[in-house]
Amino acid sequence: MDDEKSEVGRRVEARHSADRVLDTGALRALAHPLRVRIYDILSQYGPQTASSLAAQLGESSGATSYHLRALAKHDLIREVEGRGTTRERWWERPVGGVSFANPAAMKTPAGRSATQLVMAEFFRNRQQQLLDFIAGAPDHDEVWGDSVMISSATTRLTPAQSHELTMRLMAVVDEFVDTYRNQTGDDVRPVTIRADVFPLPDLED
Template identity: 55%
Template sequence: MTNEEGRTLDSGALKALAHPLRVRIFDLLSERGPQTASTLAALVGETSGSMSYHLRALAAHDLIQEVEGRGTARERWWERPKGRIDLPGPDESMTPSNRAAAQIVTSEFFRLRHETLMAYLNRNESEIPEEWRDAGIIMTTYLDLTIEQMAELKAELSGVVDQIIARYKGQTGPGRRRVTLRAELFDLSASLTNTEES
């Protein structure tokens, strides 16, 4: 089960999630909160029967759970458990099947992440309340760091994000919108090597 400190997916959960539609379901439950098979089916253009099958597969590995006290025997509500989920990237120490599953999950997760960013960049400004139009920020910079400096910066950024999560977690009331906070820090050695070889 997940907890507030986070959960790293084991091989069974990773394989259960390793399907583009299941990653999308998981992402939608994170983004929009509890949903039924019918509401999820409408969001992704699938049948309720197909959606129910994928929901059961995710629930079997505690990736999602039924919402207690909500729904009926015919209409079940599903949610993502509280707590952070760590998605292991493909690793040479994994079995080939686990490595393939990790590749599917991480690729689809970041494809969806890019899709939401592009939707934000290409949105029709006239459809957004004026006070929200310039509320976001997208920032990219390049630095030359040692491995020790990168580790220090990683810890510093993680600390800031953890403080923000603690400050606003579970907030309710008017005037709120769901937002996404993204932080990326990685070395460019692979892309620089590819550039030099081309």
């Protein structure tokens, strides 16, 4: 069992060893609510143009184009090769993991502020997606009813056991992401995956 646990951990660590840890410059470039939403849309739905993003976000294409260029300046996104025209460019987020947690950035006021803004906005967007899904759940039940899990559980773990749990969860998520990342089809939709594992604070006496 110990060998199995360590093997899962090794696979996960190898899989994420090349994840990009955003430096202070990239975090500051991303630290704008609209840019976080643009980045998230590109992550979840794939390539977009300034016009398609403007339509989804209720902004002008000039505004989305400006923010796209700012994100591209720090290699957070890139132009899609061989697609689009000089008037209508397509943008994508490069494949691969990204970490907002940069210990070096957190040591400076600017880096800490940018990190907090990015993470707060990112999780606010994801939480709103969950709330929107719950509000529209009856419309999804016929097709997706048995394919959705919104669940919460509590147990008591040591730090080592919590680490084992996160490694196992990450291994399952990685397997599905790698297998189905580029899948297409009539009944295929982007599916967001969330796994929250953290210790609860102690209750005050």
